[in-house]
Amino acid sequence: MNQDHSYFSVHINPLHSTNELSVLFSGEGKPIPLHKMGPAVHDYYLIHTVHAGEGTFEMHNRSYRCSAGDTFVIYPGELFSYIADSQHPWHYTWVAFSGRAAGTLLSQIGVSPNQAVISGSNPRSIRHYYRHIRSSFQQSDTPVLEDMESAAWLRLLIRELGRMNSHQITFTPTTETDIERQVGQAIRYLELQYTQPVSIEELAHNLGYHRTYLCKMFKQSTGLAPMQYLLKVRMERAKQLLETSMTIDQVAASVGFNDALYFSKQFRKWSGSAPSVYRKEQKV
Structure with a gap:
């Protein structure tokens, strides 16, 4: 057991992939009160979705108070920190990923380092996608298929987050008749x-x-x-x-x-x- 968490589980992609989108690892945790990460930087994208409790996320000179239904996104190379609430520490799931398509997909759903939190999602439905991502990694004899499956579920997760964040998605006006x-x-x-x-x-x-x-x-x-x-x-x-x-x-x-x-x-x-x-x- 991770000493900073009352519950902690992580599943790692066994394949070192250079695909346009690839899951690195995914997990679930219930940190103890005031558990803190950072200030630090990662070299990959990392999405957290809060299922219960509260905490604070900071990145790109912005601070966000997050609770159940909120999702925050850490960008590679961006200084970040997050801390669990002292009374009601959050319970969240996460997925880390990389690839040349990652930034574009996040941008398409209205997420950026300047606006890195999506509010108001359904934690139960979102959790379903994380569960499938983690279950993709069963240490089978075909890790390349595990990599494909996890990336497919990640795309569906991002799609679902985009639905929750549709008010932030901008479309280029068209002048065609x-x-x-x-x-x-x-x-x-x-x-x-x-x-x-x-x-x-x-x-x-x-x-x-x-x-x-x-x-x-x-x-x-x-x-x-x-x-x-x-x-x-x-x-x-x-x-x-x-x-x-x-x-x-x-x-x-x-x-x-x-x-x-x-x-x-x-x-x-x-x-x-x-x-x-x-x-x-x-x-x-």
Whole structure:
């Protein structure tokens, strides 16, 4: 038993990971009255969620009084300290993590060194995510899978904290018109689904627009009909693939053509060269 806690448990990730987001360790504790950490700095991110009791957290020249439902975030390189209340010391869970995506994810939910506390969460529901993070580390024969699982639960925890902190999340105002937004949705659909059979009717149905209206707005904004734009996407991707060692049949299938001869005909019509000729020209 940790002498500074009436209860203390920690689970450590057995894998030294360099992924974009990786849990280092996670634990739960009930410190004794006036138990203090810091002033100190860490080289990783550390989230604490308070389930009961009270305490004080300080970082970036700010002091926060935290109680049940509050979550505080320690940033790497930031001087911090925290202390349990003398009468009602807090009970909290924590997770330490690192990775190049960590700061971005926290920023996206409205957390920063200047605003490092999220208030008003549901301790019971939040505790569920911490429990799953800790249970990921069972010292199995596949630590890489444990690392993946714990990172997935960490993302869900951060997502849940973001819901609690939605009033702090800022969105960049957009000046695009309704038509621009609608056409943008159609363009994104075509750019993501170009490997699949696509029809105007299917496109309009999936986006919830009338076929005639969608075609009119699309051509007005892009200068191309939707199917012309789809062909352009497919042919530009085909040009990239023709610079690899893939066969013509493989390139055709990769850009949504089941018939390699039909693909070759369309490519020649679009580029002025047959796929095989285009490939040779790129090697000159």
